[in-house]
Amino acid sequence: AAxxxxxxxxxxxxxxxxxxxxxxxxxxxxxxxxxxxxxxSIKVNSDKLVVHFVDGDAEKLVFTGNPARFKQTxxxxxxxxxxxxxIGEYYPKKNLLILKNNATVKQGNGTYASDYIEYDINTSxxxxxxxxxxxxxxxxxxxxxxKK
Amino acid sequence: MRLRHLRVxxxxxxxxxxxxxxxxxxxxxxxxRLIVPPHSPDYFSTGYRKWxxxxxxxxxxxxxxxxxxHYSDDGTTHLDKPLMFFHNAATPPWVVNAEAGILSADGxxxxxxxxxxxxxTGGKSTKPLIINTTNVRVKPETHYAETDxxxxxxxxxNRTTGVGMKLVFEQPVHLQLLSKVQGKYETK
Numbered sequence: 001a002a003x004x005x006x007x008x009x010x011x012x013x014x015x016x017x018x019x020x021x022x023x024x025x026x027x028x029x030x031x032x033x034x035x036x037x038x039x040x041s042i043k044v045n046s047d048k049l050v051v052h053f054v055d056g057d058a059e060k061l062v063f064t065g066n067p068a069r070f071k072q073t074x075x076x077x078x079x080x081x082x083x084x085x086x087i088g089e090y091y092p093k094k095n096l097l098i099l100k101n102n103a104t105v106k107q108g109n110g111t112y113a114s115d116y117i118e119y120d121i122n123t124s125x126x127x128x129x130x131x132x133x134x135x136x137x138x139x140x141x142x143x144x145x146x147k148k
Numbered sequence: 149m150r151l152r153h154l155r156v157x158x159x160x161x162x163x164x165x166x167x168x169x170x171x172x173x174x175x176x177x178x179x180x181r182l183i184v185p186p187h188s189p190d191y192f193s194t195g196y197r198k199w200x201x202x203x204x205x206x207x208x209x210x211x212x213x214x215x216x217x218h219y220s221d222d223g224t225t226h227l228d229k230p231l232m233f234f235h236n237a238a239t240p241p242w243v244v245n246a247e248a249g250i251l252s253a254d255g256x257x258x259x260x261x262x263x264x265x266x267x268x269t270g271g272k273s274t275k276p277l278i279i280n281t282t283n284v285r286v287k288p289e290t291h292y293a294e295t296d297x298x299x300x301x302x303x304x305x306n307r308t309t310g311v312g313m314k315l316v317f318e319q320p321v322h323l324q325l326l327s328k329v330q331g332k333y334e335t336k
Contacts, residue, residue, distance in 0.1 A: 015331035020308060022301060024274070025320030029308065031329060039335070051333065056275040056303060058333040092335040 008040030008072065008121055009095045013058065015049060027053040037061070041073035042121060044088065063088035067102060074124055081107045081124055083117070095122040103128075113139045190220035196227070209234050209288070213249070223253025230260070234291060234317065240269045242291075242317045246284070258286040266293075266317065277321065278302040281313060291318035299325060305334040 018033025031049040038044075046068035052060040063070075067084040074081060083106065085099035096118060099105065103117040105126050114128040114137060129137065196216035202208040213227040227249040234242040247262030266279040281299035286292070292315070299313035301323060310325025 009335070011335070013331075013333045013335060015308075015329070015333075017329045017331075018327060020310060020325040020329040020331065022308070022323040022325075023320065024322070029331065031331065051331075056306070058306070058335060092333075 008042050009092070011040035013037060013039045013061070013092065015051075017049070029053070035063070037063070039092075042070065043072075044068060044070040044090070046088070058092060061090040061092070063090070070097065070099075072121060072124070079108060081105065081119075083119065085117070095120060097121055187219055187221050189217045192217040206237070207233075207235050225251040227251065232288075234288075236319065238271075238319050239274045240271045243267045244286075244317075256287060256289060258288055260284040260286060264295075266315075268317075274319075275303050279313075279315065279323075290316075292316055301325070307332050 015031055015035065015037045017031035017035040019031070021030045021032075022028075023030070029051040031051070032047070035046045035049045036043065037046070037049060044063055046063035046065035048064045050062045051058050052062070064087055065084075067086050068088045069082070069084040070088060071080045071082045083099055083104060085103035086101035087099070089098040089100070090096070091098075097120075099117040099119065101115055103115060104111060104113045105117055105119060105128075107124065107126060112126055112128040116129060118127040119125070193216045194214065196211075196213045198211040200208045200210070210233040211227075211230060213230045215228040217226045218224075219226070229245070229247065230249040231245045232243070234244070244260070244264065244266050246260035246264045249261065250259045252258070261283055264279075264281050264284045266277075266281075268274065268277045270276040279299060279301055281295050282297045284293050284295045294314045296312050298309065298311050300307065300309045308325065308329065308331040310327060310329040312326030314324040314326070316322040
């Protein structure tokens with residue numbers, strides 16, 4: 001059964017792909033070809049995934065795809081939060097997913113589009129754009145609720 | 149007269165016997181050798197141990213086997229339960245054991261048959277690494293190994309499996325899983 005947001009971060013990350021390379025020197029594992037990564041209710045589909053290790057722990061996961069797609073089920077029965085981007089960076093210990101380059105996140109009746117979106121997988125808080133630069137413009141679309 | 153005839157026949161008989169005996173004795177060694185079936189061992193050893201040192205005098209690798217059998221026709225060395233240690237200065241040794249192994253005549257190709265277990269314990273700058281697979285082809289000199297079979301790579305608590313593997317077991321380790329890859333990482 002799908003997990004609520006709170007428990008997602010504690011689940012192990014499982015990865016399926018066509019091939020994988022483990023490089024001790026660079027301390028990375030590179031998965032390529034139809035990569036499906038799952039952690040609890042979070043699922044990411046990408047062409048490539050690079051797992052960066054620090055002291056043997058998966059510190060950062062970098063997804064790339066055309067685009068890479070992610071989805072999370074906030075709680076059973078609730079509408080999925082979905083998003084995509086050319087690059088996704090996931091920091092398991094910070095529960096933080098950063099989407100870059102043509103990034104969009106759809107949450108309920110809102111859609112966020114920018115070149116830089118931060119998404120907290122615990123609180124499902126979305127922060128779009130980047131204060132330090134104007135280049136990461138943000139477009140938010142809020143669909144009106146259907147009339148009863 | 150009859151006695152003389154008898155004596156002559158007696159001498160001839162003894163002469164014939166003597167010459168037959170001499171002929172038997174001089175059978176050349178060639179005809180006397182046993183016909184040895186092809187691919188039979190020329191030497192073997194049980195409780196086999198082999199240490200190999202590097203140019204620096206330090207232990208480079210060590211091989212033990214329950215039994216080692218060498219075959220003269222193709223020069224191969226067959227090993228029962230081989231256990232190998234590949235030492236290097238920087239990290240703990242790689243330990244490889246298998247059910248059986250066949251080393252080529254020139255020592256460049258080693259085929260490990262059946263279950264193969266490869267392990268390197270953790271060190272100052274390395275994480276423990278365990279590989280379980282089967283039927284591996286090893287090139288000891290270049291520390292390279294490959295298999296077409298299922299392989300499992302465990303670096304606790306993370307685990308990755310796949311079908312087909314290529315491995316360089318020397319710092320820096322480089323390992324490739326060729327298909328049907330599944331990885332699992334603990335995050336907490």
